[in-house]
Amino acid sequence: MVNKGIVTKINGDTVAVKLYKSSSCSHCSCCSETNKMGSNFEFKINQKVELGDLVTLEISEKDVVKAAFIAYIFPPIFMILGYIVADQLGFSEMQSIFGSFLGLGVGFIFLALYDRFFAKKTIDEEIKVVAVEKYDPNACTNLAESCEDF
Template identity: 35%
Template sequence: MESSGKVTKINGRKITVKMFKESSCAHCSGCGEANKLTREIELDFNPKEREIKVGNIVTFELEDSKMLKIGFLVYVIPVIMMVVGFGIGSYLGKSEGVSVLYSFIGLFLTFLVIHLYDKFIVKEKVSMNITKVEEDTKDNEVSNCSTKK
């Protein structure tokens, strides 16, 4: 997965990047460039490998294998646990409504476990590799979003 953004702050070996929108509205010319920026993230970089300045546009990527693992953990495991919860309710001879309740309890517990796993067990956050650095040539101070009709 590849994304890009504008460098807003440099602190030692970390840079703060304000990401560009990756949706269809990112390519519209109706809004000013400042409205095309979304959330901020922090990236590690080696100042000896490349020079990065505030205002540069950086492109960074997350390895596909890591993206697949994250997607499986967040999207597939909860669905599997919903089915398991429903199966447990059915196995215990509960009614269909109670089995559905068991499935939502399984879903909730799965999200709770994923949250706790992310907060306390995962020591290394997902690292993204900076692949390209460009000078920003656009004026990003326009902040109104009005299209001409």
């Protein structure tokens, strides 16, 4: 997966990049830049960049699928396990439903702990900066002009 963004902050070897929204960038019609920008993203970098540079980031599809699996599959699995455990312990159906929500809460706690202690380190290792370019927001002044790079 490839994405582009603008360097907004540099702190030693850590940079903050304001990523483009993928859907907005795929078919640029030279709309205002604020409509195309997504969220801020911080990671470590070993290349020289300056504020305002346009960076192209790449992360393997395997890592994206792994992150999506952890974020979207683990909490429901814990929810189902919470129900099964409560049911096997002989609780009533209402108490088992409460157990499922308790399991969901445990799943979200697991997700928060994973994010805090493992995901940041993993992201720094998996993100690769493919290209660094000087960014010129005035490069696209003609609406008929193709703006595929921005």
